[in-house]
Amino acid sequence: MRKLALLAGGTALLLAGVGWAVRDASSAVQTSAAGCDSLTAPTLAAGDTARLRGPRQPIFFRHDIHAGQYKIQCQYCHYSVAVATEPGIPSMQTCMGCHLVIGGADSASKAEIRKLREASAQQQPIEWVRIHYLARHAHFPHMVHIKALGPTACATCHGDVTRMPQVFKVNNVNNMGWCIDCHLERTVSRDCSVCHY
């Protein structure tokens, strides 16, 4: 009997520990974001990307500079997020719209922008590494969520990219329970066929 009790207790502790660890991880996101609190994003070289969380991109595109420091609206680049299921990836044209003139402040950013210009010159699209990949059997209509939560709601799922030098996955978008929590909280239907068809 004592053994049984021990076993049960142990499991409980273990679970609690895991739960705590997870919470810690998510809070860690916040702290890392808090690291660059000032409006001007820190100066980082492409070489630093290795230290940063998230996958390395072909071009070291800084959301913290574009969306954070310069306060460019998400929808300026992700143009279809409010009207379509897909958020839309900015076309080369969109990038060059600014970067024809903007060449970058420091050597690091200059180098990155040069990559962009070369790609544009050769009409080669840049293949960004995808960070959020929602399983194909679940349908997430972006526009409806933007409609419901407002144009700045992106952070709800994608985290505060305005503070991310390199974007990383804050939430596992394929964790169904995480979607459900939000739907329950906001008393939105959690009927299966709302997302799965």
Next chain:
Amino acid sequence: MADDTPSNGINRRKFLTVLGVAGGGTAALSGCSTDRVQKLVPYLVQSEDQVPGIPTVYASTCTECAAGCGLHVRTREGRAIKLEGNPAHPINAGTLCARGQAGLQGLYNPGRLSGPMARGADGSWQELTWEDAIARLAERVGGGAGRLAVISGAGEGTFADLLAEWTAALGGRLVRYEPFDHEPLRAANRQVFGLDQLPSHDFARARHIVSFGADFLETWLAPVEQQRGFAAAHGYRDGEMAKHVYVGPRMSLTGMNADEWHASAPGTEAVVALAMAHVILAERSGAPSDANALRGVLAPYTPEMAAGECGLSADAIRLLAREFASARPSLAVTGGVAMQHRGAVEACAAVNILNYVAGNVGETVRFGSRLPAADGYGALDGLIATMAAGEVGVVLVHEANPLYAVPKARGLADAFAKVPFKVSTASVLDETAAACDLVLPNHHALERWDDRRIRAGVVGLMQPVMEPVMGSMPTGDVLLKTAQKIGGVMARFAAPTFEAHLKAAWAELARQRSASAPVFWMEALQRGGLYEAPPAPPGVRLAAGAERVGYTGPDLDGEGALVFLAYPTSMLFDGRGANRPWLLENPDPVTKITWQSWVELHPDTAKDLDVREGEIVRLVSPHGTLEAPAYLYAGVRTGVVAAPLGYGHTEYGQYAKGRGANALDLLDGGAGRAFLPYLSTRVRLERTRGYQKVAKTEGNPRQLGRHIAEAMSLPLARQGLDPRQAHYAETGGTPHEINTERELEAIAGFAAAQQAATKLGNYAGEHPRWGMVIDLARCTGCSSCVTACYAENNIPTVGEDEVLRGREMSWLRIERYFEGGEEPGEPLEARFVPMLCQHCGNAPCEPVCPVYAAYHTPDGLNAQVYNRCVGTRYCSNNCPYKVRYFNWHAYNKTAFPEPLHLQLNPDVTVRARGVMEKCTFCVQRIRGAQHQARLEDRPLADGDVVTACAQACPSGAIVFGDLNDPASRARAAAADHRGYHALEDLNVRPVITYLAKVQHRTEA
């Protein structure tokens, strides 16, 4: 899948840049895997009309047959994903047939050539650059090799004109050839009315329709338009419906939709028509005055005389004639491919006389709107002769496949081989292209600029709806480039591209209408072409030739005991459908056979010959032999053996090659004739001891008195009876009530209590209740909805072997039940029931699922959550309608070989192996509409959601909507007195209401 390495032929890099989001479109294939590294590939240049996640629709024109229906091409992320009817188009008005929808699989056909090819010295194919290819063509046609011949199947239009000029400029000879060209009809019109053209028929106004072997619902002239008209006339509305009688040796789909089928002896349609005309004239029921002149001509054709010829009783003919004459206006049609025997012109002429005598000409039969069609078989036959004589130096074949379409007996292959340099523009290596020296693959109609003159006042436009899938080139550009390379006289073909040439032609059209060219062009482009009212029909009078009508009977060669009937099927048409998996797997509406060719025998004939179903029989005619499994069909006249056309390709891609037997092999080549006699020979049937299980999707063709396909006679329908009452009114007897009042109350109370117990969570509050109404009086069984469902819902085609195991995945199937026809003299009757998930309120499939994968949504859908399904298949066992389909193998991996996977609808999950799937009422369309309404802050309106099947149905037999919305069409239709539920006694409460078929029953 999108992140695969580029595969041969497909211009992937370019494709992805158009795609916007790699994987966005096609990785739907990835089923349930989420961990694969994905790339996001942005557009280089953002096009205004492409927003990822929102379909863009382009108007275009269908090229799958000569009818020229208008298309709406739905594209997503730069891929065409579905073909739908253009609502503005005068011919198909937003609907589309199965063949038209399968055009998409012509675009994405795995058999498409990646670029120009030429035969090397060793006879192998070598890929060329376009420059090289065009140089070779220019050298041959321009370089004095001369004696150019061009065979073109291109319909009337700017391209056809260009080709004609181009050929003429090179001193060549152009043969415009379309396999099913209805030459006898035109000849008969020439003879009887002095008009060298095809009429257009107004089925919608006809009150009595007699078809003499004209399969106007399948392959004759413009099937979709005719089906729309037929549904309007023959579909029951407020106590009225037209009567339809079919006269012919085989009950085709058109025959199955007739109220009466008269199995006349093959080739005797003419005498029946003449006898009817005779009766009408004799009884003077209002024939035009000049028809009296025919009395003498028709005198010999008494019903008794006709009866002796055709096997119908004289009384039947008389009755038919009277009904035909008394119903005004009526309509008689003929000239189907299956009845095209050597004397077919006289049959068509006879029917012309019949229509004229009954006063239908100018009423339901109008002339002047249709354009002069192709040159007909005669011209091709002439060309074959010259080729055989070695007088042709270069032959260019465009949008035609004569080496398949002309019977071997004509010896075209040898004649063709005599031509030193042969060129084809086929985009798939068909029989003709395979015999050529140079292949210059043309763009698919959805990839190029083109137009099509369909009939007077109607010109359809085609525009590129996406980047070319393969390295093909529009033949228009090839012609122009070749001309410019040759120079000299050819220099006048100066347009840089065919697009420019086309725009110039349309500028001319604009000028004629004194409109601003750019505006005119843009409007036409958005509309899908130029749709103007047809000109007023000319007054038609009998020509001198009318006196020459008569009946000589069919002239059949061969000494066999059986008459051989070759007929085109709704799916494969002249054989061009044979490389489309959708069409091969969509069962032939009559026999329900897929992926195979077959030989039809009447059960009695089979008994005499001791042949069983599936036994491989050999048919031997003077011209060749054919082997195929036997299929016993009471709808074919005894003494007649029938086989479908369109099978037995020797090339034409992986799906078509070597599939089934080619019925043309048995036919006379028709040398020296104006048209090909499809009904030309008798055959001997030999038994081979071989056996081949017939891959048909039907289990038992009889509904055994189970109330699945209900029908009632017109008088009962007029009384407003429901199917149950009608049943008892016909069979005598009375419906006995099992439940007493108190029991019924108890049941109601129980139901109420249950309802209360189900109002938790998402189920609380008000919701729509999606429902469907299917009018069996309009459904013709054409199966267009089936292909629409495949296209919309990414349904995999499983192939012959799996169909033989009964594993086809068609969420929507057309069940075809036979009534009667068992005792001699008893009429055979066919009924069609589109069978799909009934989304039952008390669904038996739901409670048995251990994981809630099958459950009921608040808006009344019977949902299937693929990613929750573990595959116990209990739901399918417990489904009384058997409309659930299981992924026995990884069909999602095998059904969409590149580039077919580009057709997949990104809004619908592609189901992985081991899960159950079924009709969802196009839930993705429902959710899409709901989202749109949400964005626009408005409630959902009736008609916002249309299911794929309802949208495609040419008969308008399917109505979908919210049954809780008092204003919805569906709710109103469901209240019709003909409404019933299939297997109602099971109390599973389906939301699909069928409206019973209504029939003119012949009182014997």
Next chain:
Amino acid sequence: MATMAHEQHPALTHGEVTRDVVATLGPPSRGYVLMLGGAVALFLVGVITFVALLKEGLGLAGYQPPVMWSVYITTFVFWVGIGHAGTLISAILFLFRSPWRTAVYRATEAMTVFAIMTAGLFPIIHIGRQWVFYWLLPYPNQRYLWPNFKSPLLWDVFAIGTYLTVSTTFLVVGLVPDIAAVRDKVSGWRKKLYAACSLGWTGSDTQWRHYTRAYLYLAALATPLVLSVHSVVSWDFAMSIIPGWHGTIFAPYFVAGAIYSGIGMVFTLLIPLRKLLKLEHLITEYHFDNLGKLTLLTGSILFYAYAMEYFVAWYSGNTYEQTTFYLRAFGPMWWAGWTMIICNAFVSQLLWFRKIRTNLTALFIISIFINIGMWFERYVIIVSSLSNDFTPYAWDQLNPTWADWGILAGSFGWFAMYFLLFAKTFPVVAIQEIKEMIPMPRKRKGAHG
């Protein structure tokens, strides 16, 4: 009591019982090794087939919609049925104090456990996505989803799970004193092994006191359980609306059938086994005679049930039922239908004759018929009912393939393998219960305490 005991075990002393039973655990004979080898080979066939199914999908098997369940579920029900005889003999007859069960119950109880172990595999083998079978269990998950307790399949999960657990416990509890007995007879590593397994059993009065009670309650619990399990299995079918499945007679009909098939299997196992392990004087004609009577009873119940099915189909006036049963007898599957009726209803009637009941060769042959018949009973009920239900257009016939037979063979191998291993490792005859039947010698003759 005593007389009864002597009728079955003529003049055996406690010592002899221990000696003979412990002797069965000696080094294996050649026949035994051959049989074990055969079993393992069959089992491997099953493994290979299963791997193929995992790789290629269930399509390898002969499923022909609308027949969505076929050989696998048939075999599942077959094995569950086999199990029932064991529990009946070990638990129900124990409560009835039936004297003749003692010699055979250990073997049959073991048969039960292994049969259920076999059956338990099939729900996993037959589903489309075998790798997510655990979704049927109510465990907390990140999706917040629970299984559907309204589904008969979930009842199965619980019924089979419970049945396996309880009958295993029942077997083990029964074994403990006998293992102790063996422990005290053997030496070396085997002694250590058995000592560990005997859980410190000494046969002290306290142990016996609690033991006898506990055993009684276990038997009392197992009795309703065994009746419930096959009822639940029958509800997999009876709860559906398929004509041929949807019948109230199903639960008793299935339970009777289960016991019938189970005893059939008991014959098939025991008749060779008692030769193999030389137990002729422990398991005697007397036992087979009684088993035969039980078979006759259950067989006759089946006979009645079959008759009733047809009667009800006819009398109900329900066209679906009538068609189904007409086709069952005269349709494309007539051969299977008649196999079932002949093997079960008719063959069992031979057991009216004592001569046959006590003739082991005859019994063995009959038992083979029973096994075949009962497998076909499930095959007919499942396949023929599905082949032609409500929608005639969808009717089709099943064509099983090698994948079906491979798994079937594998299941027999898997079962036989465990049973043979058990028979060599643990006493297949309940030592202490037989001793309980045989009175100990006394000093004062005549008198009786």
Next chain:
Amino acid sequence: MTAPKIPGVLAAFAHIDAATDAIKALRAQGHRDLTVYSAAPNHELDEALAHPVSPVRLFTLLGGLTGCASGFAMTIWMSRDWPVLVGGKPIAAVPPYVVIAFELTILLGALSTVAGLVLLSLLKPTGRLLYDAKFSDDHVGIFVPCAPEQAQRVVELFRKAGSVEVHHAPA
């Protein structure tokens, strides 16, 4: 078996009536904590020892009740936790849940019975008592714990009762 033995006397009997005589005599002398070994339960020994009924049945009862209660609780709560409508039936439909509850009743009932058996008898330390392999075969054994000085009398008693052999555990 390394634990120091409890001092006492162990006797083996080949005859059942001899054993019962011995037990009766010992109890008459006031020996209550006898340990009687036998290869099979024997009603004559039971009568001689006159034990009260085993409390195992309480375990069975409690286990069964727990199983039944948890069966209904689990099914009903889980159905309502995420309400899913199937076949137009109530979200939490009790009749089908009876099956689950029944099975859990049996399951927990059986398991707790075994638990009871293990706790009450098998976990009792037997290693310190004298034991003989015969007892699991065909002899009845009786062990009387007693101080060496009494031992002689007990041995005498056994002999009179007719034991086949007597062991002596030294203090």
